[in-house]
Amino acid sequence: MELSEIIEIVIKLVVGLSILNVWLINRDKNSQWRGGNATNMEEEFKAYGLSKNMMIIVGTLKCLFAVLLLLSLYLFKLELYAALGIAVLMAGAILMHLKINDPLKKSLPAAIFLVLSLIVIWI
Numbered sequence: 001m002e003l004s005e006i007i008e009i010v011i012k013l014v015v016g017l018s019i020l021n022v023w024l025i026n027r028d029k030n031s032q033w034r035g036g037n038a039t040n041m042e043e044e045f046k047a048y049g050l051s052k053n054m055m056i057i058v059g060t061l062k063c064l065f066a067v068l069l070l071l072s073l074y075l076f077k078l079e080l081y082a083a084l085g086i087a088v089l090m091a092g093a094i095l096m097h098l099k100i101n102d103p104l105k106k107s108l109p110a111a112i113f114l115v116l117s118l119i120v121i122w123i
Helices: 003-025 041-047 052-071 076-099 104-122
Strands: none
Touching (some): 003 052, 003 104, 041 052, 052 076, 076 104
16 A cells, blocks of 8 residues: 555545534534634534524535545545535635634634645545
8 A cells, every 4th residue: 555545544534534523523512613702513603694504504515525535435436526525615614714704723624624635636
């Protein structure tokens, strides 16, 4: 196995499992990365001016693409769709942080996942 393949596997595991952790386990918990002064995901989307329905749509898409990214460890054909979907959603997350004038620090996780998704596409 080449180094690039190992790096790609690690990236997929980190990104996929991290997104699932945020949306399925820590959705209702406070985090230093939440937009505005939000203490949970619903408050964060409200801070962005987005509805609970939009939160459900975004969360569903993020979880779907995270699962596809993990499945792409075995089914290569899913890789492009998964990584591209995550990249688009992370770009949107960064824009939402900018929209409400969050400190750049709060955009850091989304920026890292965006870059890692682009690396998966490029590799």
